[in-house]
Amino acid sequence: MAGRRLRITHRTGYRYAEVVEASFNEVRMTPMSAEGQLLLSHTLDVLPAAPIQSYTDYWGAHVEAFDVHVPHRMLEIVAISTVDTPPLPPYRAGGSWLQVHDPVVQDRFVELLRSTTYVDDAAQDPDRAWIVERMREEKDPESAAHLATYEVRRRIGYQPGVTDVSTTAAQAWRSGHGVCQDFTHATLSLLRGAGIPARYVSGYLHTEEPAVGEPVVGESHAWVEYWDEGWHAIDPTNDRAVGSAHVIVARGRDYADVPPLKGIYAGGQSEGLGVSVEITQL
Amino acid sequence: MTTAPADAANAPVAPFDEMITPDGTPRATHAAVMDTLTSIGASGLEVRARQRDAYLDRHGITFTLGERERPLPMDLVPRLLMSGEWQRIEAGVIQRLRALEAFLADVYGPGRVLADGLIPRSLVTSSTHFHREAWGISTPNDVRIHVSGIDLIRDEAGEFRVLEDNLRNPSGVSYVLENRRTLAHVLPEVFAAHRVRPVNEYPERLLDALKAAAPPEVSRPTVVVLTPGVHNSAHYEHTFLARHMGVELVEGRDLYCRDNTVYMRTTSGPEPVHVIYRRIDDDFLDPVHLRPDSVLGIPGVINAARAGRVTVANAIGNGVADDKAIYPYVPKLIRYYLGEEPILPNVDTFDLTDPDQRKHVLAHLDRMVVKPSDASGGYGLVMGPSATDEELAQAARDVISSPRNYIAQPVVTFSTCPTVVEDGRIAPRHVDLRPFAVNDGRNVYVLPGGLSRVALPEGSLVVNSSQGGGSKDTWVIDDGVGDERPAVEDWSDDGATVPWPPGYNATRRDNSPSAHDDRILQQERQQQQAGDRAAGGTPC
Structure with missing residues (x-):
């Protein structure tokens, strides 16, 4: 690409x-x-x-x-x-659990590990704690991140109009519906629950296929970046690779920062x- | 970071008495004042006390405690600080402020101290007073702590220690000035034998510092005092400072912001404002960035400050530096930023996020003071020795569930000073000290003396919030003794018999009437502090 x-x-x-x-x-x-x-x-x-x-x-x-x-x-x-x-950047292998859970790393990214108004700690929620457990059993944080995306997509169906700008990760999870903001918050909850630093990315999304010269209706979009010895981006809403169609505007702990x-x-x-x-x- | 206190510290230690030495002889330094008070006698002091109350009442010097206004109870016996002692306090306060200024510039800028790992990033970023909205705002003369009140206590050995830093809206300075005026009025003869450093230049110093903080392109800056309104417990002080500086006292609705300039509504039209000495909390300052429901602040003022068009004093976000969880690290910060050893030591403090320290505290909770880290003053404080089992159990649960939100300190016994109690008798009562400092960017002016708060227990062990504490006129005496004197000095007691009030029963190490009593005095002091601060009656 x-x-x-x-x-x-x-x-x-x-x-x-x-x-x-x-x-x-x-x-x-x-x-x-x-x-x-x-x-x-x-x-x-x-x-x-x-x-x-x-x-x-x-x-x-x-x-x-x-x-x-x-x-x-x-x-x-x-x-x-x-x-x-x-x-699209070439594939780069991520780090190990040991590296991510290193106290120095945990302190460096502490703001991206704590719960916020939108992003609660999934490990504390009986509905989601089992997912966090299974994530922790994965061989590395990268596999855990893929599992998180998989579970979020399995649970939440894309449907505009059900949630609004104030909907939290927990609420979106319970409702089973949401938009990119909700997919992002829900994924952040799982990642942080497993001790993986993760941030909210706000930006724009172009069509999957290039379309030169053709104005298309785009969207204000949100996705996730998590850290495992480097930042990796994942787009839980579309399950698409984050590459040349994604435009980064702002990053933070959750929607409230961006x-x-x-x-x-x-x-x-x-x-x-x-x-x-x-x-x-x- | 913290020093574990010796377990021996659990044995009660007699407080340091500022008039009587441990071997029972009075200190020569207090002779003249005590002589005068003795000659006035108990009945005379009762008369003076009534004169004092009438004077305070006539001048409307009150503070609001709960629902009612009442005279600030100023004790008739001044507190004496010798110039050698004061030099050390002054130097220690200035040193601490320089380090805390550097720390604030750092955490709201490059974050070097965090990258270097000197302080866990988690402690800074989890502070409720760490305002990311203030990140990147520089101040015209690099001052963020325009006014501070660093609370000191004097420990059992007579050494001054820092109890807490107040870098947001420390109040109480008006009482320092009023106390001096009042004492000079009702008890003029005590001043006869001493050269006492004046305090009345404070408003002028403050105004100079506020003007020095104005945007540099403004040649004649307009300064205002912003108050939350008449219902605030410190409203008297806001009025006092505005009047004595000769500037406008305003509320949020008197100001508005337009294109990054702040204007004051006046009868002759809008007037630009360059420095806002605000006495409202950060959260209420700007509804655009902080609490959106605030009607006390000025929408847009944070971006106006960011644009350098107005200076907010004290700066937004200072609370991260007086957070009690940061407090144990201040000695480290002094070494880190200044390369100096701290002049004024901290009180030993346990970092409850550290598992070992937490374990120790939980095992000895009945001997600890537990304080919420983000509250100012004694709000929410649990005093181990006097707490009920239920309170201790609750404190333990709080500490376990959110260790970041609490700190613990071993009980420290404050020093005592002679104080007029019932019937005009003079007896020892516990005191602390809040020296006020004003930073104009070039010099830090420490108001000589500061506010001494005194516990006035009335026999009962149950001190509820309506009782409040008192204060003392605090003197820095030019005794002609230079800086070669150590802070904890012998006060050259030559053993000469100096008269002091009969019945003054200072607690002595070798002749302690009851170790238990000391604990009670300390408990009362702490409870009182907690109580009146909770009611919003006293500073910060």
Whole structure:
């Protein structure tokens, strides 16, 4: 699989029931330049217009912050990025249990091993503890990670609209339905339960097959990276290899560290006008 | 990291008395003051006490405890610190702050101390006050701890030790200034024989330090004091500091942030604000990044600070450095960042995440103080010797289920100072000391003296939260003795008979009336501290 040059147009809109006097927002929609992925250009447009401040956060994501102070009933955000993705990396064997469970490693990645609001410790849940047990019996963390993905996919069926942005790993597991965010959280729960450092990756996903010049409806996507003497990516939602179709934007402990958009405003109810992601391979 | 105390420490040790030496002779340093008090006599002191209460009442010097306001109980006997002792405290506080500043710059920046493995990363990242939102924010003059209150106690040997660091919103400094004013008013004659270092320059020093922290491009910075409001227990102090600095006292709703500039609403329109001396907790500061339900803060202020357009003092996230689980590592941090040996030692502390130390603590829980690591002050503290079996069992369960959230220390007996008790009698009572320090980026000013809090037990062993503690005017005396004096000094008792109040019964090592009593005094002190802090009545 060769690398791709992708142009991503990510539109987000909100409509408010009442006039909003002020809103404060942060956007994490800029693809990273790291590990072979190269950001070529990025623009962010907001309406009503506002000056944009950017910074790098604790987790290494590029954040764009802006506040809107003109009275408004609608907020529109358009992020356009062009990025080169690397080809699928060659297979690299992972490390051993001994290496992963080394106290130095466990302390270094402690934040990616502890439970969070979204990601509980599967080893503590009678419904999932047996999976963690079986993972630990696998010959190495890599096999355990594959088992985790297998069990998550066996348990959770892809179905939009059942879960929402606040659904936790435990809730998704119980409901048996979910979207990429839920698959990711559920997999993180199992991996961390088995003592394997693992992080949430937020980004975009292009079609499996290259499609040059053809705008396709893409998605804001989430997947998993786990550490076994190096980072390995797995995509539990699609069970696809993570390669040139995946664009990395942000990484963290769970969704709360990497939301594409978060903000507060003063005013009445808001209505999401939807999010669209269009990806064109150049 | 911690030192296991000798098991012999479990035998009660007499407290260090600041007026009477272990062999029963009074210290010459206290002679003049005690002479004056003796000549005033018990009945005279009762009169002065009433004058004091009237004075405090007239000036509205109160603090809120629970639902009611009451005068801050200031004891009439000042606490004396000789200049040699003070030099050591001052040097020790400054040293500690330099190391803690370096630590904060490090964990909110490159993280060298974590990469080097000096402190387990798990301790830092699991601190409830470690705010990743503050990562990468640099401060204009590299100061994060603009104001600190490092609590000290004096151990059985008379050595000052650090009990805890307060680097977020330490309060109590207004009482230091008020105590001096009050004592000078109701008991002017005690000052006659001594040159006492003044404390009244504090507001000016604080204002200078806050201005020095302003964004560098601002030539005449506007400073404000941000209070959570009149219902806060320290509101009196917020008003006091704003008034004495001559700056506005504001609430969150008086400020707003627009395009990374913070403005104050005034009758003549918006006015830019450059330094916010905030007396609200981190969690409430900015609903964009922290608690979204907070109405006390200013939406957008964290990014305004990140953009360097406003300075928040103290900085966001300082609590990671005064977390009690970090505290045992501070001596290491001093060596790591400064290459110096700590001047002020810690109190021995057990890291409960270490299995061996945890085992030792659980086996001796009835002789330990167990403290929640993220709470400030004595909130949630369990005092082993006085705890019920049920409380001990609960403490054991807590420690086992979440060792990171607790630390344990052997019971330390604080020093005692002469204090006016019932009937105008003078008797020893336990004290601690909170020296306040202000960092302007070039110098650290340590307010001479600080707040001495004194336990005022009223005969009963049950000290509930409504009783609170008292305080003492704390003097640093220019006695013309230089820095060559050691911290734990002999105080050159020449054996001369110096009058001291009849009946003052300091506990002596060789003549302890009852070892049991010492424990009780210590328990009361601790409980009281826990109680009034829990009610939000006292500092931090």
